[in-house]
Amino acid sequence: MERIHQNLPALIVVLPLCMGLITSIIGRRGLGWWLAMGTASAVLAMAVQLLVNVLESGTLTVTYQMGSWPAPFGIVYVVDPLNAGVLTIVALIGAIVTLYARKSIASEMDPRRLHFFYALWLFCMTGLLGITITGDAFNLYVLLEISSLSTYTLVALGRQRNRRALTAAINYLVLGSIGATFYLLGIAYLYMVTGSLNIADIQHILATKVFPTWGTDAPMYRTTVYVGFALMAVGLSLKLALFPLHGWLPNAYTYAPSSVSALLASTATKVGAYAFIRVIFTLVGTGFAYRMLHTDVVLMVSAGAAILVGSWMAFRQTSLKKLLAYSSIGQIGYITLGFALGNVNGLTASIIHLFNHALTKGGMFMALGVVAYRLGNTRLQDVQGLGRKLPFTMAAFTAGGLGLIGVPLTAGFVSKWYLVTACIEAGRYEMAAIVLVGSLIALLYVWKVVEAIYFGKRPENVPGVKEAPLTMLVPTLLLAGASIYFGIDASTSARVATAAAHFLLGVTP
Amino acid sequence: MTPEMTILLAIGVPLLGSVLIAMSDRVPNLREAFTLLTAVATFGLVASLYPLVIAGGQPRVELLTVIPGVPLSFKVEPLGMVYALVATLLWMPNSLYSIGYMRGNNEKHQTRFYICFPLAIASAIGIAFAENLFTMFVFYETLTLSTFPLVTHKGNTDAVRSGRVYLGILLTTSVCFQLLAVLWIAALHNGGAVSSLNFTHGGIFREGLASGAVSPAIFGLLFFLYIYGIGKAALMPVHRWLPAAMVAPTPVSAFLHAVAVVKAGVFCVIKVTVYVFGVDLLQSQGRGDWLIYVAGTTILAASLIALFQDNLKKRLAYSTISQLSYVVLGVALFTPLGIMAATFHIVAHAFGKITLFFAAGSVYTAAHKTQVSQLDGIGRRMPWTMGAFAIGTLSMIGVPPVVGMASKWLLINGVVEAWSIPDGHFAEVFALVVILFSTLLNAGYFLPIVYRAFFKPLSDSDRAHPHGEAPWPIVTALTFTAALTLFFFFWNKPAYELAELVRRAVG
Amino acid sequence: MKDNVLMRVAARWNMPFLLVFALYTQTHGELGPGGGFQSGVMIAAAFIVYGMVFGADEMRRVVPRWVTDFAAAAGVLIYAGAGVYCMAMGYTFLDYAALVPSNPGGAEPWGMVIVEYGVGITVAAVMLTVFNEITEGTLPGQEPGGTKEVL
């Protein structure tokens, strides 16, 4: 037990990796799901334990040296309040969606190849957890690619439902690889300057050796760091689907299998956002990124456009999965806006929205998965009048929708509270206005669906539908319930988010 | 039972009631019994706090912390007490009336209907007892959302379209303006420029304005955001939702107009003026004068529109818009007496308007008539209904011996008090003119209805379709409220005392 | 191409040499030039040459899909398993000192040997999988059955 405890940071990544491999070998005939489910639950337990460890440790960090090589020579895994929180999000959503995936995916692909699905599923989790926990810039790239490669394949598995999944996957692959390559090139530039790949070490060298010589005798360094940071920023923006680099997202989310959409929407872009926050706040620091380069202005413009355009595009969709996908682009705008503001409340808003949006969007995608499971389709006309046929599922969808709008007592409101307060504190009144207008557009697109669900007429001549099977319904309701619960009592999530924000900005609360 | 418990129960009992109602879906009689029982119990709980409040007590209770530093908490003070008492008192006849109406008209989805009422009343009590801006906003939104299924109850295209207008205007204003104001104040609070997010005597901007941390322009802007953020007060031009909501069944209209929704609007206006911005601060900063003109214009314009409405419920709706602006006008005088008049008018208008709506619904249930022009001679067939209607009319116009007179009297006193403040007096003159002229207009659009009902002969087609009074729950309910309207003119001690307490808190 | 004598003979004769050279590269991985990657690619190349000459189906008869699937996972498992073993012995992940606790410095090559074998197996298997994926598809013009196009 003690050994497990010591090795938690490594185990949380190694366990899903090994289990994924084992699943691909022996996971036939339903065993795959049991292995995946067991792993996901264990990972959740470990993530929560890590979060507790971090918050209770005096320095707020837990470090783990791979192969006992000390940093900066070896790869270290560093857990601080920020990534402990993100780990918990990924693990929580992973566990819940795995529970849900069993029935959902069984109806969407060849049952003989299900063990590959669960193996890829676990690899994807490995990558996402690894990105979050690693303290090494290059290791981050490798894990980013592990998660991305399995994601491309998972998206392509939607081919049985619709062949467009394949084109969506290849499109995602091309853009995702370009993003990752940009990131890789960015690291090369920082490596040229600092000779290190360890994030903490790079930060230290930049802060003590490179930035102080600014403008004196080392003008070459400046351009190199500029270029490196710019390349990393562009690469991560692609992964994060920040407007206008969001082109891959709508189709990938729409045509992927239901459970994959739920997992991706609530974790993949979140982890991208995490990596971006890490690069800006830990790696180069806000002093360089915001005050010197004014990246914050660029990010804010992108975020504002993402909120408005993403939400508006969502309103125009008639395919509900696409609607949610575009809405995700808008929500990513909120997350980006939060950390672009750079103050404590903004960062808190960003981090807490990572969590809240994961719950909200995950629940909504799962509800749509139920619709797809029962009706084979998720167009707007398919959910007409479903409120009475699938009362619990549709209630979960509506609860999520209210969260997207940011109605009080839902998780979305808590994020919005921090975000708008931060905008006003930073004197960005126009951004506050955009956030509020964004929630109004969210009202439009959510209400369009809610009206169809509760006031629409079921078309004649369609067979009756039953409520979802329990293994799908329970996780859906769990996430929807959580998105309400964390709107009513946000003290836990806000505590972690605030701790992370304080930690990143070096502010003592 | 401690007062703290009572506060929580007053909100919890309706919620519990709606659960019980949902569970007794199959047994209508049991369901209706739960509805009535919840109504009586809620009123009992709220009323039991009255002696304490009159004695000067202000019990508070914190339910939970939603966001660190921002709790969902409640505090009972005289102004909130007025609103809570009115809402819960009138909810009792309203429930009785709903039962008669829904059964009389064989409406569908009755259970959903009865579930939403207690939810809305719980939200209303939450607004009344809110201790801070956040709590008020939360319950303000839940009130909007819980009444939405009521407004769109019929479920046809018309109802859905009106539901969009209802939700669209109320949510747009509250999100774009009120939420912005709340968050702005929260941001100022984080920066230390504002003393508290709680409702405080004399407002929360005193130190900030004095030290210059809050500029007068932002102070005025926030006041503007708040006034227009409270779309439920139906100030022009954000009044469109109220006529739109007329597609709802009549008990819902009565609920919207008299019991909870619009009253929540004007209540919030009074509350933020008194406890957030501070009457004397607004007066001395001169940042709220525009409100008199807006309110006055709304009164006159809405009355003029009402004059030309043939649909009875639409006419009543525009009358409500103008009556609400009386409250806002009272507030906009920024004097203690003005605030008192506004507070009192909440009560007065509630009693009168609920009677009028009950009567309109009664006519619809018994005779299936919706237009004013169809009402010729109906008073002889439905004497109770139209008698009550007449009493309500008098209250709206402000004629003794009904309660509407009392609030109008207070309002004029408020104008007189405002006169003593040395400035141009132009606003006061405007207010007086508005009050006098609108009284004439009120008479102009209400009295013809009474005249038609009692003095014009029945038309030939009506003669062929004989009908009597509406079902007994309806008649009982409207008689009760009409009696209250009359009775309250002579014995309005509770409301008056509470309003007096509010006045003292201001002055 | 299997009708071409020259190709057939060349493929048969080359295979043992390719495999032996691959093994050589593998065993020298931890100290000299070479290692798992190179040897894995060479092993795969040997079979792919075989497959190109005698047909992919023939190659799949020699190395069935389940073997490549198994080997791909097993190789990585060997790698990760070495790390997990270290953890289980009370060291950190991939701390090869766990392999020979009496001589931590000398344990390092042992760890690498294990890892290189894992890598070699995986690379070979994955290369063959890629070859299989590309050659195994349905012929053009043939509609795969049992799909429904919706959404």
Place this chain on the structure above:
Amino acid sequence: MQVVLDHYNYWVCVILMMIGFYGVIAKTNLIKKALSLSLFQTGVLVFYISIGKVEGGTGPVLDPRNPEAVYSNPLPHALMLTAIVVGVATLSVAMAIIVNIRERYGTIDERDIEDIENQAQE
């Protein structure tokens, strides 16, 4: 001019990357697109390897006879080994998807696929 020549390794990578990038954007044949992507990644690999070069450096093997020796930096090379694997994996996933696309659509040209989808919608 001197600056340009001094950094000829940069130019090589930039040219490689841009050729790849152009292919990714301009080619409609998916296989060409995937190969261009590979080329794009290769540009970065070359860049890494070239920055590991130290002028006058020898192979990074400790030589007891020459303690003053200057070594090339082996780390970028080791990193690129991993990056190459990632690149190959990406390419193979891409190929697998393209094979599937060929099965479902009968073409691997983006424009044709778009046409097919548009027709299917009508």
